[in-house]
Amino acid sequence: TSLGLIKRKVNPDKTILIGLDTLAKEGSTYEEIRRSAENIYMRYLEELGVSSNDVEVVVAPGVGSFDRWDFIGNMEDFYGYAIYMLVDKISTLELDADSENLEFHLDLTHGVNFMPVLAYRAVREVAETTPMNVKLYVYNSDPYRREAINLKIHLVESSKISWKPSLNILEKRPRLLKVIDESIVNDESYTREIRELQNLNVDELNAFVGSIVNGLPLAFFTFYPDLEMLEEVEKKVIMLYSKYTVVRGDSVSGRIEVKRRLSLGKDFPPLVKLTLIAKMLEEFRLRDGEIELERLENLRNRLFSRNEKVNAMISSDLHKIEQVRDMLSDEWSKLRDCFGEPGGYDPRNFLAHSGLEKNVTEMRISGGRIVLRYCIEHLKNITRDSARGLTPA
DSSP states (O other): OHHHHHHHHHOOSOOEEEEEGGGOOOOSSHHHHHHHHHHHHHHHHHHTTOOGGGOEEEEEOOOEEETTEEEESOTTHHHHHHHHHHHHHHTTOOOOTTOOEEEEEEEOSSOOTTHHHHHHHHHHHHHHHSSSEEEEEEEEEOOOOTTOSOOOEEEEEEEEEOOOOOOOBOOSSOOSEEESSGGGGGOHHHHHHHHGGGGOOHHHHHHHHHHHHHTOHHHHHHTOOOHHHHHHHHHHHHHHHHHTEEEEEOTTTOOEEEEESEEEOTTHHHHHHHHHHHHHTGGGOOOSSOEEHHHHHHHHHHTGGGSHHHHHHHHHHHHHHHHTGGGOOSSOEEHHHHHTOOOOOOHHHHHHTTTOOTTTEEEEEETTEEEEEEOGGGHHHHHHHHTTTOOBO
């Protein structure tokens, strides 16, 4: 296997093996099937001289017929499941406080036909979403032949990844799961459980996504999501996805059918990627209703400096606020009062000025520092306009 060689060469902080549940050899429930596949991968690792203690095995959903097994479902679920597990694993990395660099090493030597392209897609999107200096290395080996004496491992990609998160607007009722087996909609238990996933404040989540895409630092703080709630929702999605995977045996043919009654919905990967950014920037979680100008500047430097155009726009708008410091007191005043500019709220100006539109942004001096907040009476407009320009998945 190429895994041991690459692992010794790279010496990674974390090694993840993404395999398929289709490798299973036994099991009467889906959990037993997953465990069977995981145990086989663990045994293979040990046989190949790779300690299973150093590798985290992710058993992802697969499709196809193998020996006496038939796995039925949506092939693209492999991608959604892989993104979810990758984000979960990345968030547990013990990074230094001042660490800005992260490397992904992806070995595509092994895997059935659909795995390499979907694995690459998942890793690439996670790499592009991670707000760090990211490099991606991709490996593959010579085609396997029985008569071959040596097989060479090739570095087929070595890229410095630009930060360009592929984030999408979520539907009003996010499609986190999609029904494949229509009979499930009559299941009262399923109806009750799926209803519990509808408690997301989608408007504010979309505003948070828009703050990242459109470069709106004050909106980022204002709409920073409840991380614990997002993680619970995502865990519930995966739990339901597995729960409604049924295993049936045919006593006549001897075949075993593993059928997924649900598919991962189109809004699930965008929600997971949104969670990744929030996790990686948790130091910017809102502590109270007002934000120090310095914290906006820190966020610009930490996140938005990765986009030259957006960074320049935010830097200019924050500088203008700093220039009116002497006009401020400990009483709240609107930006328009400091700049002496007439006119009502304009959504175009909201986006053109980093979300610091003159009619909706308030400032004052607190503890010798400039602090800002949005006007409560304009919060509906701010929520809507932060998400302008976003496209659905």
